[in-house]
Amino acid sequence: MVQYSQTHFDASFAALSDATRRGVLEQLGRSDASITELAEKFHMTLTGMKKHVNVLERAGLVTTEKVGRVRNCRLGRSRLEEEMAWIERYRQLWSARFDALDMVVEELKQKETSNGRNKAE
Amino acid sequence: MVQYSQTHFDASFAALSDATRRGVLEQLGRSDASITELAEKFHMTLTGMKKHVNVLERAGLVTTEKVGRVRNCRLGRSRLEEEMAWIERYRQLWSARFDALDMVVEELKQKETSNGRNKAE
DNA sequence: TGAATACTGAACCATATGGTTCAATATGGC
DNA sequence: GCCATATTGAACCATATGGTTCAGTATTCA
Numbered sequence: 001m002v003q004y005s006q007t008h009f010d011a012s013f014a015a016l017s018d019a020t021r022r023g024v025l026e027q028l029g030r031s032d033a034s035i036t037e038l039a040e041k042f043h044m045t046l047t048g049m050k051k052h053v054n055v056l057e058r059a060g061l062v063t064t065e066k067v068g069r070v071r072n073c074r075l076g077r078s079r080l081e082e083e084m085a086w087i088e089r090y091r092q093l094w095s096a097r098f099d100a101l102d103m104v105v106e107e108l109k110q111k112e113t114s115n116g117r118n119k120a121e
Numbered sequence: 122m123v124q125y126s127q128t129h130f131d132a133s134f135a136a137l138s139d140a141t142r143r144g145v146l147e148q149l150g151r152s153d154a155s156i157t158e159l160a161e162k163f164h165m166t167l168t169g170m171k172k173h174v175n176v177l178e179r180a181g182l183v184t185t186e187k188v189g190r191v192r193n194c195r196l197g198r199s200r201l202e203e204e205m206a207w208i209e210r211y212r213q214l215w216s217a218r219f220d221a222l223d224m225v226v227e228e229l230k231q232k233e234t235s236n237g238r239n240k241a242e
Numbered sequence: 243t244g245a246a247t248a249c250t251g252a253a254c255c256a257t258a259t260g261g262t263t264c265a266a267t268a269t270g271g272c
Numbered sequence: 273g274c275c276a277t278a279t280t281g282a283a284c285c286a287t288a289t290g291g292t293t294c295a296g297t298a299t300t301c302a
Contacts, residue, residue: 017134029214093150
């Protein structure tokens with residue numbers, strides 16, 4: 001079984017599973033921001049936003065740098081390549097699975113109509 | 122701000138954030154399975170596996186059907202299209218953001234200094 | 243120096259998650 | 273009918289999550 005880096009996937013998908021954090025990523029896609037700015041934009045305390053940023057940072061989706069008293073947040077190094085690849089692979093499995101089902105259904109239909117007595121499973 | 126269906130994203134990304142559940146999806150991509158079969162494959166109690174299947178089902182990634190005393194699990198209708206689209210959009214933001222900054226220049230400079238003669242690429 | 247700003251850490255809270263055990267229920271086969 | 277199989281629900285447990293408040297600490301600026 002292909003293993004990838006399971007804990008890495010855990011972290012990045014979990015990071016994406018929260019609407020606020022997805023919002024933060026979109027925001028940082030437009031411009032870098034401080035904790036204060038993000039907290040205001042998402043109507044949350046500084047401490048609350050800091051936790052979200054920590055989660056995003058641990059997932060590699062955001063990097064931060066403290067400049068003076070301000071922590072500047074920006075998009076991180078992760079471009080979600082592996083996550084995309086995983087989903088793409090899942091989609092291929094999905095397609096294969098349902099193509100196979102379609103074929104089976106089709107075959108059963110043909111057998112049914114062309115051969116009344118054969119009960120083989 | 123584009124909204125998509127936030128709670129839908131929450132559910133599907135959260136579903137993908139667990140290694141066991143990703144494994145179940147891969148397994149179901151190969152063949153349908155009962156709760157018992159999945160529980161054995163992933164060394165877990167029936168009840169535990171049932172919970173995972175519930176999570177996947179709520180996220181639309183798996184559908185199940187009770188046939189006699191066996192619950193058959195198969196891949197569901199969701200092909201993660203919207204999730205792929207969200208990630209793709211994020212990747213575009215990411216690219217735009219870093220094209221705008223001189224991070225690329227930064228990288229080139231580092232390459233140049235660490236690799237004296239090669240100036241191209 | 244001293245006040246305002248920006249963040250951070252600790253502690254707390256309610257709820258969710260990932261797992262278990264145990265007891266019940268429903269079904270299949272003899 | 274009886275027994276084994278397959279699932280399910282309730283209850284429990286430990287830990288994680290998403291948020292808060294409050295009390296610091298570090299930095300900026302007048």
